[in-house]
Amino acid sequence: MKFVVYAYSRLKMAAGDNNGRLPCLSFSGPGPLGNSQPSNSVFSMPASNGGAVGAAGGVQGTARRPNPQLGPGGADGSGVSSGAPQTAQNPLQPPAASGAASAAAGAMASPASNMISGAASNASPATASSATPAAASVLVYREPVYNWQATKSTVKERFVLAVGSAVFDAMFNGGMATTSTEIELPDVEPAAFLALLKFLYSDEVQIGPETVMTTLYTAKKYAVPALEAHCVEFLKKNLRADNAFMLLTQARLFDEPQLASLCLENIDKNTGDALAAEGFTDIDLDTLVAVLERDTLGVREVRLFGAAVRWAEAEARRQQLQPTPENMRKVLGKSLTLIRFPLMTIEEFAAGPAQSNILTDREVVSLFLHFTVNPKPRVDFIDRPRCCLRGKECSITRFGQVESRWGYSGTSDRIRFSVNRRIFVVGFGLYGSIHGPTDYQVNIQIIHTDSNTVLGQNDTGFSCDGSANTFRVMFKEPVEILPNVNYTACATLKGPDSHYGTKGMRKVTHESSSTGTKTCFTFCYAAGNNNGTSVEDGQIPEVIFYT
Numbered sequence: 001m002k003f004v005v006y007a008y009s010r011l012k013m014a015a016g017d018n019n020g021r022l023p024c025l026s027f028s029g030p031g032p033l034g035n036s037q038p039s040n041s042v043f044s045m046p047a048s049n050g051g052a053v054g055a056a057g058g059v060q061g062t063a064r065r066p067n068p069q070l071g072p073g074g075a076d077g078s079g080v081s082s083g084a085p086q087t088a089q090n091p092l093q094p095p096a097a098s099g100a101a102s103a104a105a106g107a108m109a110s111p112a113s114n115m116i117s118g119a120a121s122n123a124s125p126a127t128a129s130s131a132t133p134a135a136a137s138v139l140v141y142r143e144p145v146y147n148w149q150a151t152k153s154t155v156k157e158r159f160v161l162a163v164g165s166a167v168f169d170a171m172f173n174g175g176m177a178t179t180s181t182e183i184e185l186p187d188v189e190p191a192a193f194l195a196l197l198k199f200l201y202s203d204e205v206q207i208g209p210e211t212v213m214t215t216l217y218t219a220k221k222y223a224v225p226a227l228e229a230h231c232v233e234f235l236k237k238n239l240r241a242d243n244a245f246m247l248l249t250q251a252r253l254f255d256e257p258q259l260a261s262l263c264l265e266n267i268d269k270n271t272g273d274a275l276a277a278e279g280f281t282d283i284d285l286d287t288l289v290a291v292l293e294r295d296t297l298g299v300r301e302v303r304l305f306g307a308a309v310r311w312a313e314a315e316a317r318r319q320q321l322q323p324t325p326e327n328m329r330k331v332l333g334k335s336l337t338l339i340r341f342p343l344m345t346i347e348e349f350a351a352g353p354a355q356s357n358i359l360t361d362r363e364v365v366s367l368f369l370h371f372t373v374n375p376k377p378r379v380d381f382i383d384r385p386r387c388c389l390r391g392k393e394c395s396i397t398r399f400g401q402v403e404s405r406w407g408y409s410g411t412s413d414r415i416r417f418s419v420n421r422r423i424f425v426v427g428f429g430l431y432g433s434i435h436g437p438t439d440y441q442v443n444i445q446i447i448h449t450d451s452n453t454v455l456g457q458n459d460t461g462f463s464c465d466g467s468a469n470t471f472r473v474m475f476k477e478p479v480e481i482l483p484n485v486n487y488t489a490c491a492t493l494k495g496p497d498s499h500y501g502t503k504g505m506r507k508v509t510h511e512s513s514s515t516g517t518k519t520c521f522t523f524c525y526a527a528g529n530n531n532g533t534s535v536e537d538g539q540i541p542e543v544i545f546y547t
Contacts (some may be wrong), residue, residue: 192218196227205230209238213250220254232259239263241270246279249287267291271299275307281314285333292338295386300477301340302348308332308339309356325357332358342383343476346371374441374494376461383460385426385474395429395544396508396521398535399501402468404434406500406532406539412492413539414526416449421519421547423481425456427474429542430491431499432464439463440495446479449486455479468499470542478546488526489540501541504534512547519547 192214195206207215207230216231218224235247239262248263250256267274274280288311291297292304312328321327329336341353349371354364363380370376370383428444445457456479462471473491481487510519521543523535533539 189214189218196222196224199227199230200224207231207234216250216254232256235259236262239266241266241273242277243279244270244274245277245283245287245291248291249283252287252290264291264294268294268296268298271297272303275299275303280307281311283311285315285331285335288335289338292335295384297386300348301343301386302352305339305341305353305356308335309358312358329358337381339381340383340386341367341381342370342379343385371459374461375439385476392512392514393426393544393546394510394512394519395542396510396519397429397470397542398504398508398521398523399541400503400505401501402431402499403502404499405497406431407497408493408495408531410492410494411529411531412445412490413533414488414490414528414530415533415535415538415540416486416488416524416526417543418484418486418522418524419481419519421483421517423519423545423547424478425475425481425543425545426478427472427544428489428491428540429470429544430462430473430493431468431501431539431541432462432471433466433496433498435496436466437464438466438496440493442473442494443490443492444473444475445488445490446475446481447488447490449488455487464498472544474544481545486524489543491540493539498539500538502537504536504538506535517547519545 189211191211195211195215196218198204198206205227212231212234216228216235219227219231235251236259239247244263244266248260248267251260251263288308292308297304309328312332313323315331316323316327319331321331336358341349341359344353346368349367353359354368359367366377366379367381370379425446430440430442432438432440439461440463441461443457443459446455447453448455456475456477458473458475460473462473464471504523506523508521508523510521511517512519525534531539
């Protein structure tokens with residue numbers, strides 16, 4: 001693995017050993033893993049040009065080396081040196097001044113470290129320096145060595161200790177200098193790569209808010225799906241409205257569809273808070289488009305437009321453009337057409353988008369015409385209402401038969417109703433013309449009966465094909481209907497005579513095919529001007545809702 005090569009190359013440079021031998025370094029402090037440095041056995045080495053024998057006391061002088069290494073006479077690593085001493089000076093060890101000094105050093109050693117077998121004890125320095133001595137065997141005492149690995153019985157335990165060591169810190173945090181010609185470090189954050197190694201060798205997961213994204217990137221780069229799953233699970237547990245857009249961008253970048261779906265659901269539920277979060281303006285255009293395409297955002301269009309303007313200002317600066325209306329329109333691109341301006345009230349549109357200079361004059365005029373005249377001109381923006389509710393759309397029909405000729409004179413068709421459980425009404429189904437394809441102008445409302453408060457309404461229009469089918473007319477926003485409360489459904493149509501319903505039912509029950517949940521509607525006569533609509537006959541045949 002690369003980090004092994006990296007560590008070896010650093011030690012080799014530090015020792016100055018270019019002969020291919022494993023270098024030996026003298027550490028005066030604790031070892032890289034926190035253990036004390038071992039005092040290993042010493043070997044007989046030449047003091048200067050041929051090795052000196054101590055004159056006083058007849059003891060061969062020895063030069064200590066801190067780590068075990070092959071003796072100068074051969075490949076035996078047992079601590080016994082044999083054969084003629086080499087004449088080359090050890091490059092890692094300064095030469096001794098004289099044989100006497102070498103002998104003095106030998107005399108200071110412990111008795112155990114100076115046990116000599118089969119060597120001449122009275123040879124003079126001159127003899128030792130001028131003649132090649134006979135082969136000798138030297139028995140050297142090994143002092144006890146602390147072995148940190150001996151206390152760790154498993155690979156996991158040893159690796160966990162190693163990852164936390166100074167050696168690993170130096171390798172991945174710049175403690176040991178390197179050059180690009182010697183080693184190529186991983187193209188990931190050091191902390192993330194260490195987390196990956198620790199997971200691979202110990203199954204331990206170390207991720208946090210600051211490292212989870214880089215760790216996820218590393219897990220994907222090196223194809224470690226188990227660590228990737230841990231990262232995604234961490235993100236799911238920490239998903240909130242204020243970071244949903246940021247995590248959505250990352251989920252799309254890393255191709256995590258499950259995480260992206262959870263982010264979108266969170267945005268649907270908390271659209272206002274998510275749009276107000278600081279990270280919203282940092283998303284990319286594709287993410288903005290993906291959000292604005294959704295039918296389930298729970299916020300009015302005027303707020304979506306305001307959020308889009310804030311994003312466009314930030315994006316223009318990122319592209320080193322001045323945040324002028326022209327440049328903001330340019331960076332918004334396709335996303336501008338996804339804002340549903342027709343769903344705004346005329347007051348909201350006039351106070352905001354119409355004065356922003358982001359829309360063209362033609363677009364502003366066509367939208368004002370859409371708000372005020374019938375038949376409504378075609379506009380380049382979606383007029384389909386968003387519904388902040390998930391689940392399957394439901395509907396009930398209160399008539400058993402359809403008849404012809406129901407007239408309109410400006411009076412509202414009205415019917416009272418209540419339900420047994422909480423629902424959200426999103427629109428009505430209305431009958432159309434008996435004279436073939438026709439356009440109608442219509443105002444629909446839901447009124448709280450007791451307080452006469454309008455809870456939801458929409459001035460719009462619809463086209464029919466002359467059939468006896470119903471035609472959908474939707475509210476701009478879902479209207480919450482509470483159980484056992486009286487409400488009045490109103491529809492004021494302008495157009496030719498239409499079909500109408502007969503054989504009406506006072507109670508209509510809808511049963512969910514998936515859960516078996518029953519929603520029961522109870523209809524009652526709405527006193528006053530109602531254009532003749534009642535429980536038995538009239539308009540407003542269909543209620544469209546979510547549970």
